Amino acid sequence: MPLSRRTFLAAGTGAAVAGLTGCGSRSSLGSASELTMWTWVGSVNDDLIGQAEKGIPGYDGLKLSMTRIGSNYKTKVLTALAGKSLVPDIVAINDDVATYFPNADQFHDLSELGAKERENDFLAWKWKLGVTPQGKMMAYPMDTGPTALFYRSDLFEKAGVDIDPAAVAQQAPDWDSYIALGKKIQQAIPGAAITDNVNSVFAYRMAQQPQRYMTADGRYLGDQDHVREAFDLAIRVVREGLSANAQDGSTDADAVVTNGRLVAFNAAVWWAQLGPKNAAPKTKGNWRVAAAPGGAGNRGGSFLAITKYCKNPEAAFAFISWLESAQNQAEAFLDPVLFPSTPASYTDPRLTAPDEFFGGQRIVDVFAESAKKYPGAYFSPYDSIIGDQLSAQLVIVETGGKSPDQAWNDAQEQIERELTRAGAI
Amino acid sequence: MAVNRIRQALPQYAAISPFFILFAIFGAFPVLFSIWISFHSWDGIGPMQWVGLEQYHYLVTDPKFWQTIGNTMIIWVLSTVPMLLLALVIANALHNATRFRTFYRIAYFVPNVTSVVAVTLVFGSIFSNNFGLLNAFLQSIGLGKVEWLTQPWGIKIAIATIVTWRWVGYNAIIFLAGLQAISADVYEAAKVDGASSRQTFWRITVPMLRPVILFTAVTSTIGGLQIFTESRVLFGDTSNIGGPGDAGMTIVSYLYQSAFIKNQFGYGAAIGWALFVLIVLFSIINWRLIGGNDDERVTSRARRRAERRIKQQKETADVR
Numbered sequence: 001m002p003l004s005r006r007t008f009l010a011a012g013t014g015a016a017v018a019g020l021t022g023c024g025s026r027s028s029l030g031s032a033s034e035l036t037m038w039t040w041v042g043s044v045n046d047d048l049i050g051q052a053e054k055g056i057p058g059y060d061g062l063k064l065s066m067t068r069i070g071s072n073y074k075t076k077v078l079t080a081l082a083g084k085s086l087v088p089d090i091v092a093i094n095d096d097v098a099t100y101f102p103n104a105d106q107f108h109d110l111s112e113l114g115a116k117e118r119e120n121d122f123l124a125w126k127w128k129l130g131v132t133p134q135g136k137m138m139a140y141p142m143d144t145g146p147t148a149l150f151y152r153s154d155l156f157e158k159a160g161v162d163i164d165p166a167a168v169a170q171q172a173p174d175w176d177s178y179i180a181l182g183k184k185i186q187q188a189i190p191g192a193a194i195t196d197n198v199n200s201v202f203a204y205r206m207a208q209q210p211q212r213y214m215t216a217d218g219r220y221l222g223d224q225d226h227v228r229e230a231f232d233l234a235i236r237v238v239r240e241g242l243s244a245n246a247q248d249g250s251t252d253a254d255a256v257v258t259n260g261r262l263v264a265f266n267a268a269v270w271w272a273q274l275g276p277k278n279a280a281p282k283t284k285g286n287w288r289v290a291a292a293p294g295g296a297g298n299r300g301g302s303f304l305a306i307t308k309y310c311k312n313p314e315a316a317f318a319f320i321s322w323l324e325s326a327q328n329q330a331e332a333f334l335d336p337v338l339f340p341s342t343p344a345s346y347t348d349p350r351l352t353a354p355d356e357f358f359g360g361q362r363i364v365d366v367f368a369e370s371a372k373k374y375p376g377a378y379f380s381p382y383d384s385i386i387g388d389q390l391s392a393q394l395v396i397v398e399t400g401g402k403s404p405d406q407a408w409n410d411a412q413e414q415i416e417r418e419l420t421r422a423g424a425i
Numbered sequence: 426m427a428v429n430r431i432r433q434a435l436p437q438y439a440a441i442s443p444f445f446i447l448f449a450i451f452g453a454f455p456v457l458f459s460i461w462i463s464f465h466s467w468d469g470i471g472p473m474q475w476v477g478l479e480q481y482h483y484l485v486t487d488p489k490f491w492q493t494i495g496n497t498m499i500i501w502v503l504s505t506v507p508m509l510l511l512a513l514v515i516a517n518a519l520h521n522a523t524r525f526r527t528f529y530r531i532a533y534f535v536p537n538v539t540s541v542v543a544v545t546l547v548f549g550s551i552f553s554n555n556f557g558l559l560n561a562f563l564q565s566i567g568l569g570k571v572e573w574l575t576q577p578w579g580i581k582i583a584i585a586t587i588v589t590w591r592w593v594g595y596n597a598i599i600f601l602a603g604l605q606a607i608s609a610d611v612y613e614a615a616k617v618d619g620a621s622s623r624q625t626f627w628r629i630t631v632p633m634l635r636p637v638i639l640f641t642a643v644t645s646t647i648g649g650l651q652i653f654t655e656s657r658v659l660f661g662d663t664s665n666i667g668g669p670g671d672a673g674m675t676i677v678s679y680l681y682q683s684a685f686i687k688n689q690f691g692y693g694a695a696i697g698w699a700l701f702v703l704i705v706l707f708s709i710i711n712w713r714l715i716g717g718n719d720d721e722r723v724t725s726r727a728r729r730r731a732e733r734r735i736k737q738q739k740e741t742a743d744v745r
Contacts, residue, residue, distance in 0.1 A: 072685075075685050075686075078469050078470060078688060079469070081469075081470045082469040082470050099688075102468070102471060103468070103470045103471050106470060244555075245554070245572070245575060246554070246555065247574070247575055247660075247665070247668070247669050248661070248665060250549075250553070250554070250574050250575075250659075250660065250661075250668075252553055252554045252555045252556065252574070255553065255555045255556040256555060259555065259556070261555070384687075385687070391665070392665070392670070392671065395665070395669045395670055396669070396670040398575075398669075399572070399575040399576065399669040399670060400576075400577065400669075400670055414488075414489075417483070417487075421466070421479075421483055421689075421692075423466075
């Protein structure tokens with residue numbers, strides 16, 4: 001049959017219609033012989049992923065297909081879930097895991113896939129973070145973010161402070177003595193700061209508390225003493241002139257690390273990479289880590305979840321439990337520096353090797369201690385709504401000199417409005 | 426009969442249908458669906474919950490929303506006024522340039538085709554508090570440093586500078602086109618009458634350019650109400666996309682933050698419609714300002730003046 005214009009147009013229209021409607025026919029992303037996974041950049045060890053891309057251990061003929069998403073990770077995951085189509089089998093979830101709890105029906109209950117047997121391998125508080133208040137195991141632990149005090153040994157020495165980690169921890173067991181230490185260093189090094197901005201103090205103080213903004217049964221705690229204490233502490237550090245006023249996400253955040261203004265910082269383990277190692281490679285050998293003032297804490301740490309669209313949940317679970325075994329988490333500590341949630345990893349030679357960036361210190365000991373001592377806290381789905389308001393007000397206090405009481409009241413008022421709208425209170 | 430006519434028209438309709446089908450899917454549907462969403466509370470995944478006008482009620486009582494309108498207006502004024510003035514001067518210089526005209530024209534237009542993100546990143550390091558080029562310069566000439574990216578005014582000036590830098594060349598090219606359309610006779614006549622170059626500029630160039638100036642003012646208004654990328658890139662894509670104290674949070678940033686960071690799609694849609702109302706409002710103002718052609722406006726003004734004079738005369742007559 002010769003190709004007439006009419007048949008050409010008809011064929012074209014047919015193809016276009018098929019193309020437009022074709023997406024709706026399948027709900028899971030990828031071909032039948034692959035498990036698809038989305039994570040953000042730097043959340044998994046590439047060698048391990050490379051192994052799984054050749055074949056999932058124990059499941060012949062099934063391969064992993066991995067997509068690393070550069071920015072707006074959560075938006076993309078939510079878009080896929082909202083579209084109910086071409087959803088990846090496995091997704092990584094950040095420490096805002098609780099914001100997914102209202103939509104826990106989008107994920108498999110991992111305890112039905114055999115997660116219970118692995119529970120004892122993990123830090124108890126970390127495990128609980130992935131379980132909804134209704135008892136559904138929605139997310140499987142990846143790394144954690146135990147906190148400790150980072151400090152510049154060269155600058156401490158200049159200020160005449162004993163630089164031994166144990167001595168530093170002894171000099172600054174709580175925030176009061178830490179502020180006093182900061183003042184002392186400031187006399188020798190003008191402009192020295194012990195935090196990049198007001199919110200780091202607030203966030204890391206909150207990260208040490210056994211309670212956060214809500215109870216598991218939905219009672220609001222954000223106006224209680226433990227929050228106010230962290231709020232006031234953050235402002236006190238600013239008023240003492242110990243904050244570098246480099247707001248998050250600004251070009252200054254790295255600058256204060258590079259130019260040596262930040263002489264000490266109570267931060268989570270991942271900051272070692274994001275802060276000094278990336279921003280100030282020349283400070284190699286000058287950093288040390290000591291137990292944090294104010295006690296053990298945790299900030300950050302991620303999870304893996306299996307979506308309900310998953311082609312083969314058993315295989316997916318086998319894969320994630322392999323990826324997050326104590327052995328493999330130790331591998332992920334080397335690259336990309338994820339701190340394991342499995343205590344058995346803490347004695348692994350890959351973690352206990354001295355770190356030259358920290359002058360040969362075994363920093364894992366400090367962080368492992370923090371991870372084990374951390375009491376754990378309940379994260380509610382509304383924590384980011386609440387935390388964001390408090391942080392926003394703290395920024396105004398630091399940059400605009402707003403009165404702390406006014407800032408606190410404004411934050412509480414706005415939180416009440418937002419929680420009411422969200423139906424949380 | 427009628428069926429036959431429809432059948433006859435069918436191929437023509439089929440031929441123009443692709444546009445309408447695509448428009449319906451990618452243009453009309455999202456618009457209508459966003460109205461629908463704005464009456465709901467929806468996190469994107471779970472069920473949509475009908476809340477009626479609750480989102481709009483929240484919107485008008487939301488201090489942050491009013492703050493974003495204020496921010497947008499301030500940034501708009503701070504960027505548009507210097508931008509248009511500068512563009513006029515540049516266009517005039519280009520018009521009178523004798524050498525390398527094409528080179529200058531391209532040079533001034535290049536910022537406009539440069540990626541906003543790249544531009545913003547560069548300006549971000551210029552305005553940086555601790556490390557910035559601008560602060561280094563200010564300190565080197567003995568002035569104190571300014572915390573550009575943390576102070577409310579500093580943030581707005583930084584954003585306005587980026588917008589100005591990027592669009593000044595574009596507007597200059599448009600002004601240049603307008604300048605070239607002005608007949609040389611007028612200038613010659615002015616020269617003959619002994620007008621100075623300043624007089625020529627203010628008495629001839631500017632009035633004759635009025636329609637072009639109004640065009641650039643209108644396009645800048647539309648662009649100004651939609652400022653988004655600059656503040657977003659300056660302050661990263663975390664929850665503080667407006668910068669410290671949300672001083673750089675524009676209406677569109679707030680929409681983006683509500684819908685895509687906080688996953689409150691209903692509220693995001695409501696902000697979108699508020700922005701729509703605002704743009705309609707500005708369009709009406711613009712339309713009132715420039716409505717009708719030049720001659721009509723002149724004649725109506727002359728008529729009003731004449732009427733007023735007649736009335737005055739009448740009054741004085743009455744008094745007598």
